[in-house]
Amino acid sequence: MEAVRSVSLTLAVGEVLAFLGPNGAGKTTTIKMIAGLIRPDVGRVHIAGVDPHRNPEALRLVGAVLEGNRNLYWRLTPEENLDYFGVLKGLTRRDVRRRSRELLERFELTSKRRTSVQKLSRGMQQKLAIAVALIHQPKLLLLDEPTLGLDVEATQYVKALVRVIASEGCAILLTTHQLDIAEELSDRVAIIQKGEIIAAATTRDLIQQFSGTTYIIEVEGELDQLRVQALQAVGVQVQAGKVVYMGNPQGLYSVIEILKPLPLIQVKKDSPDLTEIFLKLVREKSDA
Known part of the structure; x- marks a missing residue:
């Protein structure tokens, strides 16, 4: 063995x-x-x-x-x-x-x-x-x-x-x-x-290999209805006050343009941590 x-x-x-x-x-x-x-x-x-x-x-x-x-x-x-x-x-x-x-x-x-x-x-x-x-x-x-x-x-x-x-x-x-x-x-x-x-x-x-194409944008203050509608029109989701964009990085600029002049707190790519990647790989190998 x-x-x-x-x-x-x-x-x-x-x-x-x-x-x-x-x-x-x-x-x-x-x-x-x-x-x-x-x-x-x-x-x-x-x-x-x-x-x-x-x-x-x-x-x-x-x-x-x-x-x-x-x-x-x-x-x-x-x-x-x-x-x-x-x-x-x-x-x-x-x-x-x-x-x-x-x-x-x-x-x-x-x-x-x-x-x-x-x-x-x-x-x-x-x-x-x-x-x-x-x-x-x-x-x-x-x-x-x-x-x-x-x-x-x-x-x-x-x-x-x-x-x-x-x-x-x-x-x-x-x-x-x-x-x-x-x-x-x-x-x-x-x-x-x-x-x-x-x-x-x-x-x-x-x-990076296991990261998706989802970006989470946090802004200071509340989003008004007109902005929410404009964001939804370009396929962006608004969840609990956060803007969730799924797509290529270039598309982020149009989203940020809609959000102006609201101050941005952060723009973060939603990516897994090493623990999630480890568990995924080990489970896949165990199931193979």
């Missing part, structure tokens, strides 16, 4: 790829192959051009936060975790101390550096898990459900952190069931179902 088939993913420097799929679709298997934990029966993994299954040195280019914060030793302190994993990744004692200080300060954990991990809040544990994954300055960061179980403040912090890490040139493979976060953070999306990639595109293009 094949867990995944013909899965091909490519990440560029500084790019965030949201790797999405329902439970059992093959996400974890794929990530573990990238992380060197499972050897693929067929195909290869390349990290900066090096296959980690043929050359373990390539794994020094990878940082991973898998299954929440399982990459931590809970009885150790943040300082001890960073020291241990830094040495494990091949850093010198001097570099470990330097990187540990940098990361503790950056992740606002300096005051908790000598507190055991099990006594930290869930948000602090997650920040430390990401810090540990970054101790050796990897080129690729694997983030599995990085915001799961976090409160609003900690979630916002992790999201901002992902953006900063990517902007510094690290490629990030992100898996999450929180699709609003995936839509917000990702440059590209790959959706896997039953071990196969069923969609792969930039996040913008994927949403």
Whole structure:
């Protein structure tokens, strides 16, 4: 039985790829192959051009936060975790101390550096898990459900952190069931179902692909009867004070001309979010 088939993913420097799929679709298997934990029966993994299954040195280019914060030793302190994993990744004692200080300060954990991990809040544990994954300055960061179980403040912090890490040139493979976060953070999306990639595109293009030709126009003030009649004459619907136009973008100008001089609040294209697209694709694949 094949867990995944013909899965091909490519990440560029500084790019965030949201790797999405329902439970059992093959996400974890794929990530573990990238992380060197499972050897693929067929195909290869390349990290900066090096296959980690043929050359373990390539794994020094990878940082991973898998299954929440399982990459931590809970009885150790943040300082001890960073020291241990830094040495494990091949850093010198001097570099470990330097990187540990940098990361503790950056992740606002300096005051908790000598507190055991099990006594930290869930948000602090997650920040430390990401810090540990970054101790050796990897080129690729694997983030599995990085915001799961976090409160609003900690979630916002992790999201901002992902953006900063990517902007510094690290490629990030992100898996999450929180699709609003995936839509917000990702440059590209790959959706896997039953071990196969069923969609792969930039996040913008994927949403555009499923967008219709409906535009919603909100105006300040009430529409008088003459304007309503003029709008209806060109096929425009007026619903709950909003103008709903369905057609090509050029036709919008004639609608806006009718609305003058009423101030426009917004003109918005009615488009689905990533959650709606994900559910549509997964259901279609399940029904096929």
